[in-house]
Every structure is written in structure tokens, then in C-alpha cells.
Amino acid sequence: MEGNTILSIRNVRVVFEDGFTALGGVSLDIGENEFVTLLGPSGCGKTTLLRCIGGFEKPTSGEILYKGENIIPLPPYKRNINTVFQRYALFPHLNVAQNVSFGPDLRHEDKKATAKRVSEMLELVGLAGFDKRRIASLSGGQQQRVAIARALINSPDVLLLDEPLGALDLKLRREMQLELKRIQRESGITFIFVTHDQEEALTMSDRVAVMRSGEILQLGTPVDIYNEPQSAFVADFIGASNILPSTMVRDRLVHFLNVDFPCVDAGFGENAPVDVVLRPEDVKLKPETDPVDAPLGVVESLLFKGVHYEMKVRCGQDVLLVHSTHAREVGMHVKITVAPEDIQVMHKSDFSPDVRKREGSVQ
Ligand SMILES: Nc1ncnc2c1ncn2[C@@H]1O[C@H](COP(=O)(O)OP(=O)(O)O)[C@@H](O)[C@H]1O
Ligand SMILES: [Mg+2]
Structure with missing residues (x-):
């Protein structure tokens, strides 16, 4: 992590009333302006951790420090942290501008200043000119942007996003991933993002925390996590x-x-x-006649995937997936090599x- 720590999560445990341990002592430091993603399968405790940070769940034990101060006793509205929930929870009877100005209006802030901020926020999320539109007339992606603008107008230092793109189709999801990344960079706000989608996590984040059964198994940059998984679970989960x-x-x-x-x-x-x-891209297949000392395999399948060929190569009990721009025919005997x-x-x-x-x- 570069820069100053804004949030320090220390040994946070959550044991629910029924005795179920949802978080088993999680520790994580998050930096100012950082984009951190909690990645893991459904039920691993991502939402619970986010709720603890937002103030909607009280940890059974542990500390959450915000700029050095323990914020666990503070209610959500006294934390400089905003949440964008899985379901956007927009107000259908209010128009776009009224949804975005909801927080400032509640605090009876100056109308004129708020109107200016609303325009700025709509500009930031790519919805300039949408002020008077009804929520029902917006696409899923546009509603998502309104929800983000509504959170950002409160100038939080930290924005929590709980699977905010889950309801969108793949193409829109990809677009919004880039948009969110841009918004995060331009606003300079720390984002803590939750997803169960490894590609999404690797695309968007400065660092990724891979979670399983209430624990963080590995924390690192997307490149670290992808290239150097430290356990079979992480390796499997990131594909x-x-x-x-x-x-x-x-x-x-x-x-x-x-x-x-x-x-x-x-x-x-x-x-x-x-x-x-x-x-798969690191396994290099050589002709059987190649003098290299390497195990022999047989090509079991060959598929053209556009950029590369995908082959399955059997070697004894094991079947390896291999990606290469060079096709080997099914039934061919090959030598299997991998660089140290x-x-x-x-x-x-x-x-x-x-x-x-x-x-x-x-x-
Ligand atoms: N109020 C609760 N009481 C008991 N168990 C809960 C409660 N809330 C969540 N859980 C359980 O805690 C685990 C983690 O839930 P959650 O944090 O929502 O996971 P995720 O967001 O990673 O899918 C799940 O097994 C869930 O069923
Ligand atoms: Mg969840």
C-alpha cells in the first residue's frame, strides 16, 4: 500500500446470535485514495465486513480505526463513509436531481450550493442534463450512476460499494467498471468494492483481498494475486x-x-x-522428437479461441490446459515444458x- 492509511481494520470478528462466525478475525489496512476490492464466493463474509465498516453491524470484537480513531461506537451517519448498496435503493417518486440532493436536503444545506453540487456530480458520473428525468425512465446502468452520485455528493472520504454492478448485463458491466475506476481517480475518494467476480476485481483494483469463510486468505495487487497465488483456493478462484x-x-x-x-x-x-x-499460457509444447528432457503427453482436444488455441494434454493421471498460438493436432504426442x-x-x-x-x- 502506498500513501497514508485511512482505515485500519484490526482483528475484526463477527459471531452472529445463532453462533455462526461470519468473520474470524480480519485485519486489513486501507490507504487514502486506494481502490481495494474484497473478492470471494457468496457467503464468505464480504457484506458483513462492509457493514462493519459502514456502521450497520457491530463487530463482536476487534477495532476499526478511521484516521487513527476507533469508529466502532459511532453510528453510520457520523462516519465519513458512504455506502452504495447492492440494490440501488433510489427513491422512485423523486427525479434524478432530487435523488442526488437527498443527503444535503436532509441536512437543510443551502439550496443554491446544493444545485451546483448536483450538476457537478451528474457531470462526474456521466449524467449531465438528466436532472429532471424520472428514475423509472433510466436504464440499470444509469440508475447505478445516480446511486453513486447520491453517495458522492456527501463528500465521503470512503465509499463502500457492495456488488454494485451485479444487476447489469455483461457489456454494461464492463463499461461501468471503467467508469467507476475513472470516478474513483477523479474524485480521489477511497473505494472499498465488493464482488465475487475475479475478472472485475483484477480489472479495477489497486489491491485485492481474497476472502474465504470469514478470513482474508491473500492480499495483494491484481498482478501479485494472479501470478503468485499462495494457496490452491486463491489460484482456483482467480481462474x-x-x-x-x-x-x-x-x-x-x-x-x-x-x-x-x-x-x-x-x-x-x-x-x-x-x-x-x-x-495455460506458460505450458510450452514441443515436438516428441525435440531432444529436451521433458514428460510426454497426448493432445486430447483442440479448440480455436480467436487469439489462441486451447488444448487439453493428458500426461498420466493429469490433464493440462494449454494456451498457444501454435496448434497441435488431437492425438499428437508432445513434450511438456515449463520455464522455472x-x-x-x-x-x-x-x-x-x-x-x-x-x-x-x-x-
Ligand atoms: N444476521 C445474520 N445471522 C446469522 N448469519 C448471518 C447473518 N447475516 C449473514 N449471515 C451469514 O454470514 C455469512 C456471511 O454473509 P455475507 O457477509 O452476507 O456474505 P457475502 O456478502 O460474502 O456473500 C453467510 O453464511 C450468511 O448466511
Ligand atoms: Mg454480499
């Missing part, structure tokens, strides 16, 4: 396709596909069970593919 149970022979040597591969990782011990992630720096070694966890297979539980 990695080749996760192989493996053995770390010793530092910088890992065994999978029945072969020892040189790698760059160390510190896992000797003959230690690990998981390995291989990106393209092998990502991870500690074993309860989500490891072989562990899940044994338990017979597939998530």
Missing part, C-alpha cells in the same frame, strides 16, 4: 486451471507429471507435499485438489 499436487524435492526442484522440474521457489523443506500452479519462473509453488491446504478428491467434496 487458474492447472493446479497439480506435487512434491518439493528440495529448494528449487519440484516433482510433478512424474518428473523433477527446476523452479525458483525455496523454503518448503525436502520431499514436502505442495501444490503447483501452471498458467513460470512454476508457482504453494503450500498445501484443505482446498488442495488431492485433498478435495479424497474428501469427495468439490466446491
Whole structure:
């Protein structure tokens, strides 16, 4: 994280009345002007964490510091934090401008100054001139923008967004992702964004916190999370396709596909069970006749995907997904190579593919 910390979430636990632990001691520092995304499957505690930050849920224990001050005793309206909810909750009987000016009007702020701010906010969210429009006459994307303008007019330091794009179709969703990113940059407000969509998280965020079962499993930049997942769950959730149970022979040597591969990782011990992630684009197929010492596989399927070919290559028990601009025909025998720096070694966890297979539980 660069810059000053604006929010510091420290060991926040939420245990509901029925005894269910929704957050098991979450810690996270968020910087000024940062775009942080909470990413994880449904039910992992994203909304609960956001509600704690917004003041709608009181943690069972832990602290939430805003510029160094514990804000847990403060009600939502006394926090300089606004929320855009999953359902936009606009007022259908008010027009666009009246929806946006709702907060300032409630506080009886100067009408003229508010009108000016409304125009500025509508401009910022790309709805200049929509002031008098009825909410029902707007598309989903436009309603979303009104909800954002309505939150931004209060000049919060932090904006919480709970799956705000979930109701939009894919094309609109992509557009709004870029729009939100632009609004965040131009407004200089810290965004804490919630989604279960990995692509959305990787596209928009400065940093991503990957959550599972009330915990943050990994926190990092999109590039870190994508290139260096630290567990099979994170690798799987952000869309990695080749996760192989493996053995770390010793530092910088890992065994999978029945072969020892040189790698760059160390510190896992000797003959230690690990998981390995291989990106489909990092697996390079060579002709069977190539002199390189590498495991043999057979091409089981070949699909043209536009930019690249997608192949499935069987090697013993394992089937690898391979992306390449070079097609290999089905039935062809190939040698499977991976550069040492393209092998990502991870500690074993309860989500490891072989562990899940044994338990017979597939998530
Ligand atoms: N008031 C509540 N009482 C008991 N369990 C709850 C309550 N609110 C949420 N939960 C449970 O807490 C877990 C996390 O919920 P939530 O934070 O909404 O997840 P997410 O937003 O990641 O989908 C879920 O299993 C949910 O059923
Ligand atoms: Mg939720």
C-alpha cells in the first residue's frame, strides 16, 4: 500500500446470535485514495465486513480505526463513509436531481450550493442534463450512476460499494467498471468494492483481498494475486486451471507429471507435499522428437479461441490446459515444458485438489 492509511481494520470478528462466525478475525489496512476490492464466493463474509465498516453491524470484537480513531461506537451517519448498496435503493417518486440532493436536503444545506453540487456530480458520473428525468425512465446502468452520485455528493472520504454492478448485463458491466475506476481517480475518494467476480476485481483494483469463510486468505495487487497465488483456493478462484499436487524435492526442484522440474521457489523443506500452479499460457509444447528432457503427453482436444488455441494434454493421471498460438493436432504426442519462473509453488491446504478428491467434496 502506498500513501497514508485511512482505515485500519484490526482483528475484526463477527459471531452472529445463532453462533455462526461470519468473520474470524480480519485485519486489513486501507490507504487514502486506494481502490481495494474484497473478492470471494457468496457467503464468505464480504457484506458483513462492509457493514462493519459502514456502521450497520457491530463487530463482536476487534477495532476499526478511521484516521487513527476507533469508529466502532459511532453510528453510520457520523462516519465519513458512504455506502452504495447492492440494490440501488433510489427513491422512485423523486427525479434524478432530487435523488442526488437527498443527503444535503436532509441536512437543510443551502439550496443554491446544493444545485451546483448536483450538476457537478451528474457531470462526474456521466449524467449531465438528466436532472429532471424520472428514475423509472433510466436504464440499470444509469440508475447505478445516480446511486453513486447520491453517495458522492456527501463528500465521503470512503465509499463502500457492495456488488454494485451485479444487476447489469455483461457489456454494461464492463463499461461501468471503467467508469467507476475513472470516478474513483477523479474524485480521489477511497473505494472499498465488493464482488465475487475475479475478472472485475483484477480489472479495477489497486489491491485485492481474497476472502474465504470469514478470513482474508491473500492480499495483494491484481498482478501479485494472479501470478503468485499462495494457496490452491486463491489460484482456483482467480481462474487458474492447472493446479497439480506435487512434491518439493528440495529448494528449487519440484516433482510433478512424474518428473523433477527446476523452479525458483525455496523454503518448503525436502520431499514436502505442495501444490503447483501452471498458467495455460506458460505450458510450452514441443515436438516428441525435440531432444529436451521433458514428460510426454497426448493432445486430447483442440479448440480455436480467436487469439489462441486451447488444448487439453493428458500426461498420466493429469490433464493440462494449454494456451498457444501454435496448434497441435488431437492425438499428437508432445513434450511438456515449463520455464522455472513460470512454476508457482504453494503450500498445501484443505482446498488442495488431492485433498478435495479424497474428501469427495468439490466446491
Ligand atoms: N444476521 C445474520 N445471522 C446469522 N448469519 C448471518 C447473518 N447475516 C449473514 N449471515 C451469514 O454470514 C455469512 C456471511 O454473509 P455475507 O457477509 O452476507 O456474505 P457475502 O456478502 O460474502 O456473500 C453467510 O453464511 C450468511 O448466511
Ligand atoms: Mg454480499
